[in-house]
Amino acid sequence: MDFNLTEDRQMLADTLTRFLGEKYPVEHRIKVAYEAPYHDPALWDQLVELGVLYALAPEEAGGMGGSGFDISVVFEALGKALCPEPVLGALMSSRILAAAGADQEALLTGATKYAVGITEIDAPYELDQIATVATAKGDGFTLSGRKSTVYGGQVADVVLVAAKHGDGLAVFAVNVNDVNVTGYGMMDGGGAAEVLLDDTLATLVLADAAAALKDAVNAGIVALCAEAVGAMDVTHATTVDYLKQRKQFGIPIGKFQVLQHRAVDMLTEIEQARSITIKAAAELGGVDASRYASMAKNMIGRAARLVAEESIQMHGGIAMTWEYAVSHYAKRLIMLDAQLGDTDYHLSQVMKGYAA
Amino acid sequence: MDLRYSKEDLAFRDEVRAFLAEHLPEEISSAVRSGGELTKATMEDWHAILNTRGWLATIWPKEFGGPGWSPVQKHIFEEECCRAYAPRIVPFGLNMLGPVLIKFGSKEQQDHYLPRILDGTDWWCQGYSEPGAGSDLASLKTRAERDGDEWVINGQKTWTTLGQHADWIFCLCRTDPDVKQQAGISFILVDMATPGIEVRPIKLIEGGHEVNEVFFTDVRVPIGNLVGEENKGWTIAKFLLTHERTGIAGVGFSMQALEEVKAIARKTMRGGKPLIEDPLFAARIAQAEIDLEAMKITNLRMLFKAQEQGAPGPETSLLKIKGTVINQELKDLARRALGPAAAPFPGHVSEGNLMFGPADTEHNAGRYFNNRKTSIFGGSNEIQRNIVTKTMLEL
Numbered sequence: 206m207d208f209n210l211t212e213d214r215q216m217l218a219d220t221l222t223r224f225l226g227e228k229y230p231v232e233h234r235i236k237v238a239y240e241a242p243y244h245d246p247a248l249w250d251q252l253v254e255l256g257v258l259y260a261l262a263p264e265e266a267g268g269m270g271g272s273g274f275d276i277s278v279v280f281e282a283l284g285k286a287l288c289p290e291p292v293l294g295a296l297m298s299s300r301i302l303a304a305a306g307a308d309q310e311a312l313l314t315g316a317t318k319y320a321v322g323i324t325e326i327d328a329p330y331e332l333d334q335i336a337t338v339a340t341a342k343g344d345g346f347t348l349s350g351r352k353s354t355v356y357g358g359q360v361a362d363v364v365l366v367a368a369k370h371g372d373g374l375a376v377f378a379v380n381v382n383d384v385n386v387t388g389y390g391m392m393d394g395g396g397a398a399e400v401l402l403d404d405t406l407a408t409l410v411l412a413d414a415a416a417a418l419k420d421a422v423n424a425g426i427v428a429l430c431a432e433a434v435g436a437m438d439v440t441h442a443t444t445v446d447y448l449k450q451r452k453q454f455g456i457p458i459g460k461f462q463v464l465q466h467r468a469v470d471m472l473t474e475i476e477q478a479r480s481i482t483i484k485a486a487a488e489l490g491g492v493d494a495s496r497y498a499s500m501a502k503n504m505i506g507r508a509a510r511l512v513a514e515e516s517i518q519m520h521g522g523i524a525m526t527w528e529y530a531v532s533h534y535a536k537r538l539i540m541l542d543a544q545l546g547d548t549d550y551h552l553s554q555v556m557k558g559y560a561a
Numbered sequence: 562m563d564l565r566y567s568k569e570d571l572a573f574r575d576e577v578r579a580f581l582a583e584h585l586p587e588e589i590s591s592a593v594r595s596g597g598e599l600t601k602a603t604m605e606d607w608h609a610i611l612n613t614r615g616w617l618a619t620i621w622p623k624e625f626g627g628p629g630w631s632p633v634q635k636h637i638f639e640e641e642c643c644r645a646y647a648p649r650i651v652p653f654g655l656n657m658l659g660p661v662l663i664k665f666g667s668k669e670q671q672d673h674y675l676p677r678i679l680d681g682t683d684w685w686c687q688g689y690s691e692p693g694a695g696s697d698l699a700s701l702k703t704r705a706e707r708d709g710d711e712w713v714i715n716g717q718k719t720w721t722t723l724g725q726h727a728d729w730i731f732c733l734c735r736t737d738p739d740v741k742q743q744a745g746i747s748f749i750l751v752d753m754a755t756p757g758i759e760v761r762p763i764k765l766i767e768g769g770h771e772v773n774e775v776f777f778t779d780v781r782v783p784i785g786n787l788v789g790e791e792n793k794g795w796t797i798a799k800f801l802l803t804h805e806r807t808g809i810a811g812v813g814f815s816m817q818a819l820e821e822v823k824a825i826a827r828k829t830m831r832g833g834k835p836l837i838e839d840p841l842f843a844a845r846i847a848q849a850e851i852d853l854e855a856m857k858i859t860n861l862r863m864l865f866k867a868q869e870q871g872a873p874g875p876e877t878s879l880l881k882i883k884g885t886v887i888n889q890e891l892k893d894l895a896r897r898a899l900g901p902a903a904a905p906f907p908g909h910v911s912e913g914n915l916m917f918g919p920a921d922t923e924h925n926a927g928r929y930f931n932n933r934k935t936s937i938f939g940g941s942n943e944i945q946r947n948i949v950t951k952t953m954l955e956l
């Protein structure tokens with residue numbers, strides 16, 4: 206057993222953290238995350254140049270990584286910087302394209318931005334409830350339905366859409382020029398889009414895509430969990446620092462035991478969250494990947510809420526302000542619960558295993 | 562013991578209900594329902610409607626223009642207003658300064674300011690907190706020095722809620738720096754139009770503008786703007802903090818929030834069924850409802866006790882702690898129930914273009930974040946626990 210990162214991954218983590226620390230100070234993040242296009246295109250290009258996307262794809266697919274730990278290293282660094290760049294869509298698309306054996310050079314070089322359209326408003330978390338439907342038309346297909354909160358959809362060139370096809374699910378590529386895409390900013394910064402498909406021309410990427418979609422979701426969950434761990438680390442550190450700095454009643458508020466103990470409880474939950482994320486990353490791609498992804502997302506949902514709410518509370522009024530970074534970390538930590546299955550959804554997935 | 566409303570209470574409830582049905586304008590209740598920020602005009606219009614009926618200053622004694630209600634009647638009124646989505650009363654003039662002037666103000670001050678609070682001439686804000694004086698309010702530094710028949714005020718207040726609309730601010734100022742902190746504070750009324758005052762907005766977590774910083778540079782106000790005795794402001798400050806406790810449990814607002822959660826959970830689909838049929842989520846709602854049902858009774862018990870004793874006791878701290886936690890939990894459930902539909906920034910995806918999710922939910926995530934304030938302001942929940950520790954447990 207070895208809990209150390211490989212040298213390559215450690216280097217990637219360090220490089221990325223340093224890069225984001227320099228190029229992406231939180232004031233800049235707060236600005237770009239809330240103004241169209243809800244990310245920083247120049248920074249995205251530099252992230253691509255740094256090889257972030259290559260780290261997310263396996264060698265067979267033309268990348269240089271693609272394992273659970275490659276993903277978690279990248280997203281933990283992104284989470285620390287609260288980075289709203291549309292990397293998640295690229296990761297999940299890359300998994301699907303790899304499963305399809307499709308060429309993904311355009312994705313990895315950043316030439317084409319990909320987003321995934323899985324979520325529907327009446328099927329926010331469950332693949333088996335997807336209602337968007339594909340119809341064969343001539344040599345190709347058309348799609349009808351609506352995809353909601355397509356993360357990164359506001360700047361995507363191509364959306365990979367999950368749709369019913371015969372008895373199963375298939376994935377189709379839709380060029381954004383062929384479809385009604387409405388982009389918008391999010392409560393926690395960054396952007397997404399509503400994608401309205403109405404007999405929209407689409408190219409089949411992968412038939413019988415249920416397994417590949419599940420894998421993409423599991424990879425996405427590892428990414429979100431790692432992002433949350435990074436964001437929680439920063440939030441906790443900022444809070445502890447504030448407890449040392451802020452004085453009331455003539456002493457640092459960190460001297461009040463009630464706050465000390467709660468800071469310890471937060472730390473305990475963050476360490477637990479880190480561990481379950483490591484476990485989910487280790488299992489990614491294996492037979493039990495979904496089970497551990499669900500465990501991780503459930504625990505992250507609980508830990509992230511605790512850290513977000515307690516950090517605000519223990520700061521007092523200051524963390525209620527837009528100007529203070531903790532408010533933005535808290536928003537991200539809370540809102541990522543609704544991405545790729547929330548706390549209760551994943552709890553029910555873990556429970557499902559018990560009956561058998 | 563008898564938990565039923567008396568015949569008179571029921572008649573009163575019907576009267577309130579009928580009044581609200583007739584006089585609460587649809588555009589006002591729908592603005593409240595949408596959860597966004599209310600305009601100054603909306604709040605003022607509602608105050609005026611209540612004032613016409615004599616129901617605005619619900620906690621003032623009758624001789625000063627209050628309705629003379631019992632605790633149960635106040636409770637019924639609050640509950641009915643919430644049910645009907647009436648705006649919250651802006652508390653600073655009506656529930657804070659009013660009682661202070663009634664107890665500590667001179668006859669002149671009462672005659673001048675109280676009618677102006679009622680008819681909306683003056684919008685008040687609360688100048689207590691400072692950057693360095695939050696929980697430790699008594700450490701405040703804003704200085705008021707006598708110069709002839711004027712006070713000269715220098716310093717800074719912060720977190721001033723709705724100060725951007727205010728005509729007047731009531732301030733705690735240090736008038737004697739050489740004595741024990743609590744013994745050198747005075748309660749002074751300041752016209753916001755006085756030269757030397759600058760108001761700067763603070764943007765909150767969800768993007769709204771409801772609080773401000775207020776800077777004072779050589780601000781001169783008449784000596785007569787002192788309320789009560791010089792250097793006795795701390796007594797007033799504490800009176801205000803404990804007295805403004807009617808409705809502190811926010812029961813009516815939590816009942817409203819509970820109904821909203823259920824409505825959302827009925828409309829939201831999960832796994833091919835309405836979310837309300839999901840046992841995990843239904844259990845969350847049920848737990849919150851049980852807490853709230855108990856809180857309704859706890860609240861009434863304590864209201865009665867306060868009435869018997871003539872003043873609220875330290876138990877109101879328990880109301881604040883549990884009341885805010887229940888309300889925050891319900892806001893969390895609403896956001897949770899909406900799932901991805903709570904994600905767009907308010908105003909970005911609207912009915913006009915592509916609003917999705919049930920109606921009136923655009924601000925739900927924003928409300929969840931904004932409501933974190935309730936366990937911080939008015940004495941944080943930690944400070945409330947300290948109060949109970951000292952006064953009830955004697956630790």
Ligand SMILES: Cc1cc2nc3c(=O)[nH]c(=O)nc-3n(C[C@H](O)[C@H](O)[C@H](O)COP(=O)(O)OP(=O)(O)OC[C@H]3O[C@@H](n4cnc5c(N)ncnc54)[C@H](O)[C@@H]3O)c2cc1C
Nearest residue numbers: 459460461462463464465466467468469470946950954956
């Ligand atoms: C089943 C059992 C087996 C044990 N076995 C052993 C053994 O094999 N060998 C051995 O040496 N001892 C043993 N102990 C003793 C054990 O270590 C003590 O009970 C323990 O250290 C607590 O001390 P106390 O019981 O005197 O409680 P106290 O120290 O009086 O504590 C009472 C309460 O006050 C809290 N408290 C105390 N100080 C603080 C503080 N500074 N801040 C906040 N809270 C505080 C405690 O957490 C506790 O809740 C055993 C105890 C039990 C119950």
Ligand SMILES: Cc1cc2nc3c(=O)[nH]c(=O)nc-3n(C[C@H](O)[C@H](O)[C@H](O)COP(=O)(O)OP(=O)(O)OC[C@H]3O[C@@H](n4cnc5c(N)ncnc54)[C@H](O)[C@@H]3O)c2cc1C
Nearest residue numbers: 461518519520521522689690695696720722934939941943
């Ligand atoms: C939205 C909003 C509106 C407000 N409106 C107004 C207004 O209109 N007028 C006004 O005057 N003020 C207003 N306030 C200010 C509010 O009363 C203060 O924020 C509050 O008193 C806490 O002070 P602080 O923010 O400085 O936090 P701090 O006092 O610095 O507290 C930081 C943390 O330390 C904890 N803490 C402090 N002391 C202790 C202790 N002894 N033991 C244990 N824990 C402790 C606190 O509970 C908190 O968790 C508002 C605040 C907010 C957020």
